[in-house]
Amino acid sequence: MRTVKILLLMLFPVIANAQTILPAEVQIKTAVLAAPEEERETATVLGYNVNGKLITLREGKGGIICVADDPNQEGVRVSCYSKKLEPFIARGRQLTAEGKSEMEKREIRKKEADSGELPMPDAPSMMYILSGTNENYNSETGELKDGNFRYVIYIPYATAESTGLPTKPFAPGMPWIMDPGTHRAHIMVTPPIKQEEKK
DSSP: OHHHHHHHHHHHHHHHHHHHSOOHHHHHHHHGGGSOGGGTTTOEEEEEOTTSOEEEEEOOSSSEEEEOOOTTSSSEEEEEEEGGGHHHHHHHHHHHHTTOOHHHHHHHHHHHHHHTSSOOOSSOEEEEEEEEOGGGEETTTTEESSOEEEEEEEOTTOOHHHHOOOSSOSSTTOOEEESTTSTTOEEEEOOOOSSOOOO
């Protein structure tokens, strides 16, 4: 009996993890909700296998990549972005896997982008982010009600002067530029929140 208990304890983390990973088709359906409707069918989708590893769930012929909800994070959050951003974002994932802190990641990618080692988009490149609460998410159908959108347009090395944008918003939903003059300069657009998300 003691041996059985030990075996069950050893298997429990694997079983628990497997229960949090949704079927690939559900992950895909949720992930593409962040994309414009006309790009959902052709998007490449990254998601999680039964071991919690990020893999390609679907190869797409379109111009965007969508990422499924991370089962280890609270709430629901999916994103889609231009394929031109993939070197930058993939490098961030790699550095995270290496245990680098957020500031270390920023410094490393800045050095690599400034030197040309890390290719950055040569034109404004879009990222769409959709988030919501677990209460409003149907894990069987992949549908999310009352999600909140955020739009991020990467425009490396742009400044407030070159874009005419402020460095902070002065009204709900207005665009503004964050990290101006750097490799990660981007325009933020955050529409009014439909509902508060749980932290």
